[in-house]
Amino acid sequence: MALNKGKHIVEEIDGIRCSVVEKGASPERTDFLRKLLEQNGYTVKTAQEGDTETFKIGVTDLLFNPVIDVYKRKLKSFSGKKVTPAYWLQESDKETEAEVNYWNFR
Numbered sequence: 001m002a003l004n005k006g007k008h009i010v011e012e013i014d015g016i017r018c019s020v021v022e023k024g025a026s027p028e029r030t031d032f033l034r035k036l037l038e039q040n041g042y043t044v045k046t047a048q049e050g051d052t053e054t055f056k057i058g059v060t061d062l063l064f065n066p067v068i069d070v071y072k073r074k075l076k077s078f079s080g081k082k083v084t085p086a087y088w089l090q091e092s093d094k095e096t097e098a099e100v101n102y103w104n105f106r
Contacts, residue, residue: 003066003067003070003071003085003088004067005067006065008065011056011058013045013056014045014047016045016060017060017062018045018058018060018062019058019060019061019062019064019065020056020058021037021058021064021066022056022057022066023049023054023056023057024049024054024055024056025055025056025057026053026054026055027053027055029090030046030055030057034046035078036075036077036083037075039076039078040074040075040076042059042060042064043059043060043061044058045057045059045060046058066088070083070084070088071085
C-alpha cells in the first residue's frame with residue numbers, strides 16, 4: 001500500500017473480516033510483510049487475487065492502518081528498531097532502520 005493513501009479498507013479474506021494492508025503484492029513482498037506483521041503481533045491473512053501472481057494482505061485487527069502505524073513508528077523491524085517508511089516500502093536495506101527522529105530533545 002502506498003503510504004500516501006490513508007483510506008482504511010476492511011474486506012473479508014478467507015471468511016474473516018480484515019484490515020487490508022496491501023493489494024497487488026508480489027509473492028516476495030507478501031512474504032516480507034507477513035513476517036514483519038507477525039513479528040509485531042498481528043494475525044495475517046492472504047488471498048491470491050484472481051489468476052495473477054499477486055496477493056491481497058490483511059490483518060485481523062480491524063483498527064490497524066499501515067499509514068498510521070508506520071508514521072507513528074509503532075512497528076519494529078526484524079532487528080528491533082523502529083520501522084521507517086523507506087523500510088516498509090523496501091526501498092533500502094540498511095539505512096532505513098536508523099533511529100531517525102524529526103525533533104531534538106534538550
